[in-house]
Amino acid sequence: MRPLPNRWIPRGEPFQEGRGSSGSFPPILEHLILQRGLPGGADIEAFLNPRLRDLSDPFLIPGMAAAVERLQLAIDRRETVCIFGDYDVDGVTSITLMRRILHAYGVEPRHFIPHRGGEGYGLSDAALIRCMAEGPKPDLLITVDCGTVSIDEIAGLKAQGVDVLVVDHHEPSPRGLPDCVAVVNPKCGNDFTYLCAAGVVFKLGHALLKSRPTDLDLKELMDLVAVATIADIVPLIGENRLLVRHGLKRLSTTLNPGLRALQEVTGMNGHATSMDVGFRIGPRLNAAGRMDAPEDALATLLTDCRRLAFDFAEKLDRYNRDRQQYETQIRREALEMLDGTFDPQRDPVIVLGSRSWHPGVVGIVASRLMRQFHKPTFVIAIDSDGIGKGSGRSIDGVSLVDAIRECQDHLIAGGGHAMAAGLSIEESQLDAFRQHFAEYVLRTTDEQQRQPTLCYDAEITFAQLSLDFLASYDLLQPFGNGNPQPVFISRGVSLSRPPVHMKNNHLRFMLRQGYAEQDAVYFGGGEKPLPDPPWDVAFTIDRNTFRGRTTLQLVIQDVRAAE
Structure with missing residues (x-):
C-alpha cells in the first residue's frame, strides 16, 4: 500500500538568472511572482507592499x-x-x-x-x-x-x-x-x-x-x-x-x-x-x-x-495534546483498514468509518490521508445509533461540495467548501456512498489529475542560498492557499552525516552540494523509504532564529534518487 510517487514538474518556465528582469527587484523574486500568475511589472510593488488605504x-x-x-x-x-x-x-x-x-x-x-x-x-x-x-x-x-x-x-x-x-x-x-x-x-x-x-x-x-x-x-x-x-x-x-x-x-x-x-x-x-x-x-x-x-x-x-x-x-x-493522541490512534486504525483492501493505483477515493473514532478529530486524519495518498478522502465517526459524522479533504480538481450534491441520495446532510466539507450519513450507506463518490471522481477527472504531483518553482544550487536570498524571499510572505510557499529543487545532493531521527518520525539532515552545506528537516520523513544518496531534493525555505542568530533552513518536501 505504498503511496504513488510524486511527478516533479516545473511551475511554468524554468528560472534563468537575468532573463526578463526589470532591475527593480531580484530576478528570482520576479520569477516567483510570475510563476503564480500574479501581476508582473509595475503591479509587483502593489503585491509586495499592500496598503490599508487600498481596502x-x-x-x-x-x-x-x-x-x-x-x-x-x-x-x-x-x-x-x-x-x-x-x-x-x-x-x-x-x-x-x-x-x-x-x-x-x-x-x-x-x-x-x-x-x-x-x-x-x-x-x-x-x-x-x-x-x-x-x-x-x-x-x-x-x-x-x-x-x-x-x-x-x-x-x-x-x-x-x-x-x-x-x-x-x-x-x-x-x-x-x-x-x-x-x-x-x-x-x-x-x-x-x-x-x-x-x-x-x-x-x-x-x-x-x-x-x-x-x-x-x-x-x-x-x-x-x-x-x-x-x-x-x-x-x-x-x-x-x-x-x-x-x-x-x-x-x-x-x-x-x-x-x-x-x-x-x-x-x-x-x-x-x-x-x-x-x-x-x-x-x-x-x-x-x-x-x-x-x-x-x-x-x-x-x-x-x-x-x-x-x-x-x-x-x-x-x-491539543489530547487531540494529537486521538489523531495518532485514528490514523493508525485507518491505515490498518486500508491495508489489503485499498490500492492507490486502482481506487480513486478513500471513505472510512468507525464507531470508535472521535468526531472532532476525523477532519485532521482525512487531511493526513489525503496528502499521503493523493485521494479525495472522507473519514467518518459513527455514533451508537449508527449515524456517522464525517469530514472530507480533497485534491485539486475535485469539489467536495459538488460531490456531496451528486451523492446526496446516500447522505443525511452535507456541505462546506470545494476542498473541505462535512457530511452526515447512516452507517448502512457507507459502501454505497464510497462507490458513488468514486464513480463521480472517475467521471469528472482524468488520470493525470489523479496522480500526485509536486510542482516546483525554480531549480537552484546551495551556493545561491544566503540571508540576502532569504530577505528577498520573505517579501513574498504571507504564504498559504493561493500563494503557496515556493518550492525549489537542488540536484546531486549528498549527506554530510547520517540523518538524525526526532520525535514524530521527523528527520534532520546536514546536506552537501559541492562545497556548500545546508541544514534541513524532513517532517514525517522517517515514515518513508529513502533512496541511497546522492539525491535530488525538493524543499521550501524557512527562517530559523535561535539565541539571536538567524539561519536559513531547508524543509524537505520530497526526495528521489539523483537523476
Missing part, C-alpha cells in the same frame, strides 16, 4: 447595506442581540470581532457556540433549543461563519419573532437563500469571494464605521482576522493578502492577552509568520472545539486579564 468599499458585498441598517436599529433601540458562531478558529474569532464591534456602539451581546459532538455544525435544532434556553430570546440573532444554508431553521426563528442576520462565507444552497434581514456573504456576489467569515465581519465593521463613525480602531483587530484567514485555509489573494500581511505585523505586538499568551505557550519568538499561525496558534484554538469545549477557545480571545489568558492558553495546549 475596497465594503458595501460591494451583497446584503451589506441592509445589515448595517438593521444593526443601527438594534443599537438605537438597545435590543437584545445574540451572536451565534461556529466552533472552529474562524468561528470563535468572528464572534470575538463581532462582539468588539458591537461593544464600540454600546451593545452588550450574548454569544453561543454549538458543541461539535452533540449538536453539530450551524443552526441545528439541538443547538437552537439550547441557545434559546440559555438566555433571553434575542430581538436579533447574528450568525457568523454559518447560516447561509439554514433556510428552514431561520424560517422557524422568524416565526418566533426573531430577526436573523447572516454573516458567512459558505456556499449557498441550491434551494436559495434564507428569508432573513440580510445574508452578508461574498459567495452570493462577485467580489471578495475568497474571504473567511472573520474577513466578512471585518468588512461589516468597516461598513458600519463608514455609516456611523465611532472611536473603534479596526486596525487593532486585524491580528484576529489574520489568524482566522490563515487557519481557515482560504486563498491569500486580494484583500486577504493585505489583511494577513498587516495582521501578522499586529500579532507580534498584539494587545489581545489571549493571542499573546498563545504565542508564549507555543514558544514563538516575536516574529509571527503564517506558518506560526497554521501550526501553533490555529491548532490550539481548534483543539478546544474538537474536544467539545469551544467556549474555552473563545474565552481565551475575549479575556482582558493576562493571568487568565495564560491559564486558558495552557488549557488549549492540553486539549
Whole structure:
C-alpha cells in the first residue's frame, strides 16, 4: 500500500538568472511572482507592499447595506442581540470581532457556540433549543461563519419573532437563500469571494464605521482576522493578502492577552509568520472545539486579564495534546483498514468509518490521508445509533461540495467548501456512498489529475542560498492557499552525516552540494523509504532564529534518487 510517487514538474518556465528582469527587484523574486500568475511589472510593488488605504468599499458585498441598517436599529433601540458562531478558529474569532464591534456602539451581546459532538455544525435544532434556553430570546440573532444554508431553521426563528442576520462565507444552497434581514456573504456576489467569515465581519465593521463613525480602531483587530484567514485555509489573494500581511505585523505586538499568551505557550519568538499561525496558534484554538469545549477557545480571545489568558492558553495546549493522541490512534486504525483492501493505483477515493473514532478529530486524519495518498478522502465517526459524522479533504480538481450534491441520495446532510466539507450519513450507506463518490471522481477527472504531483518553482544550487536570498524571499510572505510557499529543487545532493531521527518520525539532515552545506528537516520523513544518496531534493525555505542568530533552513518536501 505504498503511496504513488510524486511527478516533479516545473511551475511554468524554468528560472534563468537575468532573463526578463526589470532591475527593480531580484530576478528570482520576479520569477516567483510570475510563476503564480500574479501581476508582473509595475503591479509587483502593489503585491509586495499592500496598503490599508487600498481596502475596497465594503458595501460591494451583497446584503451589506441592509445589515448595517438593521444593526443601527438594534443599537438605537438597545435590543437584545445574540451572536451565534461556529466552533472552529474562524468561528470563535468572528464572534470575538463581532462582539468588539458591537461593544464600540454600546451593545452588550450574548454569544453561543454549538458543541461539535452533540449538536453539530450551524443552526441545528439541538443547538437552537439550547441557545434559546440559555438566555433571553434575542430581538436579533447574528450568525457568523454559518447560516447561509439554514433556510428552514431561520424560517422557524422568524416565526418566533426573531430577526436573523447572516454573516458567512459558505456556499449557498441550491434551494436559495434564507428569508432573513440580510445574508452578508461574498459567495452570493462577485467580489471578495475568497474571504473567511472573520474577513466578512471585518468588512461589516468597516461598513458600519463608514455609516456611523465611532472611536473603534479596526486596525487593532486585524491580528484576529489574520489568524482566522490563515487557519481557515482560504486563498491569500486580494484583500486577504493585505489583511494577513498587516495582521501578522499586529500579532507580534498584539494587545489581545489571549493571542499573546498563545504565542508564549507555543514558544514563538516575536516574529509571527503564517506558518506560526497554521501550526501553533490555529491548532490550539481548534483543539478546544474538537474536544467539545469551544467556549474555552473563545474565552481565551475575549479575556482582558493576562493571568487568565495564560491559564486558558495552557488549557488549549492540553486539549491539543489530547487531540494529537486521538489523531495518532485514528490514523493508525485507518491505515490498518486500508491495508489489503485499498490500492492507490486502482481506487480513486478513500471513505472510512468507525464507531470508535472521535468526531472532532476525523477532519485532521482525512487531511493526513489525503496528502499521503493523493485521494479525495472522507473519514467518518459513527455514533451508537449508527449515524456517522464525517469530514472530507480533497485534491485539486475535485469539489467536495459538488460531490456531496451528486451523492446526496446516500447522505443525511452535507456541505462546506470545494476542498473541505462535512457530511452526515447512516452507517448502512457507507459502501454505497464510497462507490458513488468514486464513480463521480472517475467521471469528472482524468488520470493525470489523479496522480500526485509536486510542482516546483525554480531549480537552484546551495551556493545561491544566503540571508540576502532569504530577505528577498520573505517579501513574498504571507504564504498559504493561493500563494503557496515556493518550492525549489537542488540536484546531486549528498549527506554530510547520517540523518538524525526526532520525535514524530521527523528527520534532520546536514546536506552537501559541492562545497556548500545546508541544514534541513524532513517532517514525517522517517515514515518513508529513502533512496541511497546522492539525491535530488525538493524543499521550501524557512527562517530559523535561535539565541539571536538567524539561519536559513531547508524543509524537505520530497526526495528521489539523483537523476
